[in-house]
Amino acid sequence: MPAWRIVVGSDDAGFDYKEVIKKDLEANGLVASVADVGVDADGHTNYPTIATTAAEMVARGEADRAILVCGTGLGVAVAANKVKGIRAVTAHDSFSVERSVLSNNAQVLCMGQRVIGIEQARRNVREWLTYVFDEASASNDKVREICSYEGI
Numbered sequence: 001m002p003a004w005r006i007v008v009g010s011d012d013a014g015f016d017y018k019e020v021i022k023k024d025l026e027a028n029g030l031v032a033s034v035a036d037v038g039v040d041a042d043g044h045t046n047y048p049t050i051a052t053t054a055a056e057m058v059a060r061g062e063a064d065r066a067i068l069v070c071g072t073g074l075g076v077a078v079a080a081n082k083v084k085g086i087r088a089v090t091a092h093d094s095f096s097v098e099r100s101v102l103s104n105n106a107q108v109l110c111m112g113q114r115v116i117g118i119e120q121a122r123r124n125v126r127e128w129l130t131y132v133f134d135e136a137s138a139s140n141d142k143v144r145e146i147c148s149y150e151g152i
């Protein structure tokens with residue numbers, strides 16, 4: 001199991017959950033490091049800036065994965081997916097979180113503070129850390145097809 005380098009980010013609508021999740025990550029033995037790209041408590045940076053900044057860190061190999069929180073988890077996913085090589089998903093249930101890694105090899109998990117309860121969000125993150133994509137699995141052909149569409 002890798003020791004994950006995680007980047008977290010949110011807009012002001014996702015700030016409270018981002019802070020709770022950040023603390024959980026810092027206390028989790030599967031996590032090597034946590035970088036925070038904002039927002040701060042009084043920050044109002046729009047979600048596309050936060051999401052693309054975090055996704056670029058993953059794309060450059062400076063982080064392994066990212067957790068992004070906005071009001072719905074939708075905008076951050078749309079924005080993060082604009083970064084080449086990034087597979088970002090919005091997932092609020094345990095099964096989708098699992099499949100986002102095992103089927104889609106998604107590096108970015110997005111959630112919505114206005115959609116999901118904090119305890120389910122925390123559980124999703126705990127479980128997400130335990131999943132590792134298997135490149136020998138039948139899912140890899142499909143992920144490769146996405147990469148090939150992007151020219152990578």
Ligand SMILES: O=C[C@H](O)[C@H](O)COP(=O)(O)O
Pocket residue numbers: 011013014047070071072073074075076
């Ligand atoms: O997807 C967007 C997010 O939910 C964001 O937090 C709120 O965006 P809005 O202010 O445009 O509704």
